[in-house]
Amino acid sequence: MRVRKYGCILIVMSLIGFTVLLSVKHEQKRLREEVSLQEEKSSEEIAVKEAEETVNAESDDIIEQGETEGEKEEILYDHTLLGRMWMYYEAEEIPFVDDETFVLIREAYEEVEYSAEFEKGNSEDYEIYKQKFWCLLQNEIPFMDRKTDEEIYIKDWTDSKGKTMVNDIKSCPYYFFDMNGDSFPELCIDNYGQISVFAYDSDRDQCVLWTRIIGMNIVGTCKGMWTPDYDVDIYEFFQLNPNGDLELDTLFWAEHADLYHDDINMVMFPNYADTAKRWKITEEMKRQGVFEESSGQWFFRITDEQFKELERPYREAREQARDRMREEGYTYEELFGEYETE
Numbered sequence: 295m296r297v298r299k300y301g302c303i304l305i306v307m308s309l310i311g312f313t314v315l316l317s318v319k320h321e322q323k324r325l326r327e328e329v330s331l332q333e334e335k336s337s338e339e340i341a342v343k344e345a346e347e348t349v350n351a352e353s354d355d356i357i358e359q360g361e362t363e364g365e366k367e368e369i370l371y372d373h374t375l376l377g378r379m380w381m382y383y384e385a386e387e388i389p390f391v392d393d394e395t396f397v398l399i400r401e402a403y404e405e406v407e408y409s410a411e412f413e414k415g416n417s418e419d420y421e422i423y424k425q426k427f428w429c430l431l432q433n434e435i436p437f438m439d440r441k442t443d444e445e446i447y448i449k450d451w452t453d454s455k456g457k458t459m460v461n462d463i464k465s466c467p468y469y470f471f472d473m474n475g476d477s478f479p480e481l482c483i484d485n486y487g488q489i490s491v492f493a494y495d496s497d498r499d500q501c502v503l504w505t506r507i508i509g510m511n512i513v514g515t516c517k518g519m520w521t522p523d524y525d526v527d528i529y530e531f532f533q534l535n536p537n538g539d540l541e542l543d544t545l546f547w548a549e550h551a552d553l554y555h556d557d558i559n560m561v562m563f564p565n566y567a568d569t570a571k572r573w574k575i576t577e578e579m580k581r582q583g584v585f586e587e588s589s590g591q592w593f594f595r596i597t598d599e600q601f602k603e604l605e606r607p608y609r610e611a612r613e614q615a616r617d618r619m620r621e622e623g624y625t626y627e628e629l630f631g632e633y634e635t636e
Contacts, residue, residue: 386556388595391582396600402564402573403604406544408531408611410514412622415472415479424470426494427481428630430501431463437492437501440538460485468624474504474536475515482512491538505538513615516541521612529608541567545591546604559601560584562591 391399429435436445451459460466460483469482473491481492489507494500510518510530520530527550533542546561563573575583575592583594596604627634 391594410517413472413515415477423479423494428633439503464626468629559596560593562593
């Protein structure tokens with residue numbers, strides 16, 4: 295009995311030892327797998343971290359390069375405005391031009407001929423042309439819009455918002471002279487500061503809209519000017535070719551000082567449609583100026599005295615033109631009254 299009892303005890307102890315051994319081996323295997331997983335995870339984290347560092351380094355290089363390029367561009371073009379210049383006080387930050395640059399500006403403006411004659415053309419054709427224009431105003435014949443090749447009657451002529459282009463033909467001021475320089479008279483209708491210029495093509499027996507002049511005054515054949523007024527004195531001049539396309543335009547302006555801002559006088563070089571006639575803007579001049587993106591022109595800041603030098607011939611031509619416009623202007627009755635009584 296005693297021998298059998300010890301034998302059973304030995305068997306139980308062996309089973310317990312075997313179970314413990316299995317548990318130890320299982321735990322060792324689990325620990326090894328856990329360590330392996332941690333090592334793999336650490337490797338992935340290291341790889342991700344290295345990748346992030348690489349990307350960040352590349353981004354820093356790109357940013358640094360971009361800043362360098364921006365600084366390089368800024369050196370060449372210190373000032374750039376997006377809108378019409380006289381709406382921005384950033385012009386106060388622009389330096390005054392040096393003497394050499396102003397000499398070139400003055401020489402460029404000395405070549406501009408502001409004054410113009412109200413050419414009459416062939417007076418023998420006046421009666422025929424005047425009758426054609428009267429028929430146009432009475433909506434008996436249409437006119438041809440050169441830009442759209444569309445035939446339109448005056449009564450049906452509207453802008454993009456549906457507003458009538460000529461409100462009351464009997465109250466509008468008129469000019470009747472050779473506006474385009476072809477030796478034949480054109481009819482200019484001034485409708486609240488928007489002047490429509492009509493020509494008559496005798497070969498096609500057709501009235502044609504030659505051009506429209508908005509916000510400026512006619513000062514003679516093919517030429518027009520802006521009248522300085524309000525707080526900003528704008529001195530703008532244009533010259534058209536016989537086809538009614540822009541041939542030359544000039545612009546300089548002064549914004550007067552107030553409690554917060556200094557006087558600002560700006561000028562652009564005369565802008566010719568013929569690129570061969572345009573003045574070359576050097577890199578040194580660009581460093582002193584501002585590029586207006588809306589017009590594609592360079593503007594330069596000048597002193598009050600320099601501005602007066604440019605202003606004087608403009609004002610003289612403007613005053614002469616104002617007197618001539620009074621002489622050349624007509625009312626509807628003066629120009630077409632004789633046809634109303636027929």
